[in-house]
Amino acid sequence: MSEAPQSKIRIDKWLWHARFFKTRSLAAKVVASGVRVNGQPIAKPAFGVASGDVLTFAQGKDVRVIRVVAHGVRRGPAPEARELYEDLDPPAPRERDPSAPVIEHGGRPTKKDRRQYEKSRSSALE
Template identity: 40%
Template sequence: MDNVRIDKWLWAARFFKTRSLATDAVDNGKVRLGGERIKPARAVKIDDVLSIDNGAESWEVAVLGISDKRGAAPVARLLYTETEESVTRRANEAEGRKLYREPGTTIKGRPTKHDRRALSKASE
């Protein structure tokens, strides 16, 4: 198996929960190959370097294996390796989120009047 669509590979490698989310991300330019926008039907090849942004995090990965079947997470991690720059960048972003929390992340559900006032005070 050496001819798998990029959207199917992204789904199998567990970067996106559904294949349609992977397709939308590729269409919207959130997945790039060597800095270039690609189409969802493009075939992924071993040693391709992909920049992936799924909204929550962004990765830069090199393709090590090809699969069109979604399996367990440990198996999916064998399909790619993350670059060193990407690892350090994601660690720094996680540390930043730990130190400087967003004001609205502690609120569960619809904010109360007190919560809204606290949010507006924090954003001033």
């Protein structure tokens, strides 16, 4: 007997359900610019992915390697979205830019913070 065909979901829709991209059209643009499914380059957002597929794509400055675990029925909250995939290569934590101002009180920089930042930048440039 033959097995039942495995259900598939569009890759742009799955990336949106799993909350990798804010909009489905943004996910479609990323797919069109280059995504790999199981090592094969894919350029069409309508390509179907099933559980067990490994996706490799760029997200910001990082390259993500994800294994599809389940389909998304809806675009739910983040904890529900994290159950849809397994992160095979989590991005490394970003280091803080040493030239960025240090704001001790949190929130927006004050006028004093901005003056100190501009003063440190001008002295570093000389």
